[in-house]
Amino acid sequence: MSITDTSDPGRSGLTGSARDFRVPAGANLLERGDGFFAWQEERRQAGYWPFSRSTETRPGTACRARDDGGNPIEGINFSSQDYLSLAAHPEIAEVATDAVKRFGVHSAGSAVLVGNTASSVALECRIADFLEMEQAVLYPTGWAAGYGVIRGLVRSADHIVMDALSHVCLQEGAGASTRNISLFRHLDLDHCRAKLAAIRAKDTQNGIMVITEGLFSMDSDTPDLAAMQELCDEFGATLMVDVAHDLGALGAEGRGHIGIQGMLGKVDLVMGSFSKTFASNGGFVATNRRTIKEYLRYYSPSTTFSNALSPVQTAVIGKAFDIVASDEGRALRETLMRNVVSLRAQFAEAGLDVYGDPSAIVCAKVGAESTARMVSRRLPTLGLLANLVEYPAVAKGAARFRLQVMAGHSEENIRHAVRAIELAVDEARIMAAVREARALAMAA
Numbered sequence: 001m002s003i004t005d006t007s008d009p010g011r012s013g014l015t016g017s018a019r020d021f022r023v024p025a026g027a028n029l030l031e032r033g034d035g036f037f038a039w040q041e042e043r044r045q046a047g048y049w050p051f052s053r054s055t056e057t058r059p060g061t062a063c064r065a066r067d068d069g070g071n072p073i074e075g076i077n078f079s080s081q082d083y084l085s086l087a088a089h090p091e092i093a094e095v096a097t098d099a100v101k102r103f104g105v106h107s108a109g110s111a112v113l114v115g116n117t118a119s120s121v122a123l124e125c126r127i128a129d130f131l132e133m134e135q136a137v138l139y140p141t142g143w144a145a146g147y148g149v150i151r152g153l154v155r156s157a158d159h160i161v162m163d164a165l166s167h168v169c170l171q172e173g174a175g176a177s178t179r180n181i182s183l184f185r186h187l188d189l190d191h192c193r194a195k196l197a198a199i200r201a202k203d204t205q206n207g208i209m210v211i212t213e214g215l216f217s218m219d220s221d222t223p224d225l226a227a228m229q230e231l232c233d234e235f236g237a238t239l240m241v242d243v244a245h246d247l248g249a250l251g252a253e254g255r256g257h258i259g260i261q262g263m264l265g266k267v268d269l270v271m272g273s274f275s276k277t278f279a280s281n282g283g284f285v286a287t288n289r290r291t292i293k294e295y296l297r298y299y300s301p302s303t304t305f306s307n308a309l310s311p312v313q314t315a316v317i318g319k320a321f322d323i324v325a326s327d328e329g330r331a332l333r334e335t336l337m338r339n340v341v342s343l344r345a346q347f348a349e350a351g352l353d354v355y356g357d358p359s360a361i362v363c364a365k366v367g368a369e370s371t372a373r374m375v376s377r378r379l380p381t382l383g384l385l386a387n388l389v390e391y392p393a394v395a396k397g398a399a400r401f402r403l404q405v406m407a408g409h410s411e412e413n414i415r416h417a418v419r420a421i422e423l424a425v426d427e428a429r430i431m432a433a434v435r436e437a438r439a440l441a442m443a444a
């Protein structure tokens with residue numbers, strides 16, 4: 001590990017959050033970005049802006065990239081989401097090339113016009129079979145699927161009851177559909193029940209969608225899905241589960257927490273993304289009703305009025321499903337889980353806490369945003385790419401580094417990551433203490 005940059009840029013760029021600029025005022029919309037840009041620039045100049053990086057190589061386990069100021073960075077990569085390392089699989093590249101030759105490079109139309117291909121139609125069946133459900137509809141991204149399933153089904157008189165930590169695509173879909181939104185405390189089913197009971201005490205005429213995730217993407221934890229479906233049945237509500245992070249990567253057969261919890265085919269609506277395990281972009285919604293599939297196709301604006309997935313994407317995702325369902329897929333998940341367990345154990349040995357349960361998402365707790373930003377500045381110089389997550393993406397004072405583990409990571413990669421974060425956190429805490437002591441001395 002090279003230690004090349006331990007200088008202290010001062011407190012500049014260590015305060016404030018993106019939340020401060022969410023509701024800018026003023027009559028001129030084109031000035032809306034000014035305050036945010038000034039704050040971002042202060043952080044960028046101080047080296048505290050670790051976002052919007054661009055890769056110069058395949059986003060594999062090691063990666064060369066540039067920060068958004070154009071400066072080169074390079075290192076072990078724990079910031080890309082390719083959990084089973086399928087993006088580098090030779091059969092995936094082969095199937096992509098074949099798809100280009102046969103179908104061309106894009107879909108050239110919405111799926112409700114002529115955007116589908118033989119491979120997208122086959123993929124919908126494949127997804128439904130994998131989840132033991134009857135039907136599936138494809139969406140251009142997972143975000144579009146999360147937003148679209150809610151916007152497609154929920155109307156203004158209906159209700160939404162959602163886990164307080166639900167992904168932003170679900171929150172935006174809810175906000176665009178109804179004002180009747182109740183949040184329940186993260187994973188707290190008693191609180192969810194209380195919300196459902198309160199709604200049904202007043203309204204038996206309108207629908208309720210209950211929203212949660214199979215694996216929460218910042219906390220790596222999971223609800224009791226059977227209990228949630230039972231709760232929904234009891235109150236005449238519809239359960240919708242986002243399986244973006246667990247499908248394909250978790251469980252012996254790769255069917256995520258729905259599989260692990262014996263709920264295949266039993267959850268009302270399942271929504272997912274291909275961008276974590278399935279080596280492509282895209283999303284889906286699965287249902288047991290043909291009527292809902294057809295309705296979503298034409299009333300879910302993020303699929304109806306958007307071009308279908310490209311033939312390259314659907315061919316790649318189909319092949320990824322083949323691998324996920326094979327013995328090779330099982331072996332890759334075992335390797336991934338060994339990596340996850342090792343990373344969590346090494347963080348614990350280094351005195352760094354991690355969130356949640358073992359999954360491909362391993363978040364190391366840092367706490368204060370200012371400390372985490374100092375760590376983020378240091379990590380590339382220690383040869384590590386890992387994503388900083390800070391308020392408002394997570395609670396204030398709960399900043400963390402989200403490491404996304406891949407099957408392809410080696411034990412040496414894992415040791416390197418832990419050493420780099422441990423060292424950077426130690427340095428940042430010392431630097432923060434020195435600054436505080438200086439400030440006290442000056443005030444005295």
Ligand SMILES: Cc1ncc(COP(=O)(O)O)c(C=O)c1O
Pocket residue numbers: 141142143144146167169213217242244245273274275281282283
């Ligand atoms: C829980 C969750 N749902 C949905 C999405 C959106 O998926 P996509 O990247 O395919 O748009 C993400 C991606 O970050 C996610 O974490």
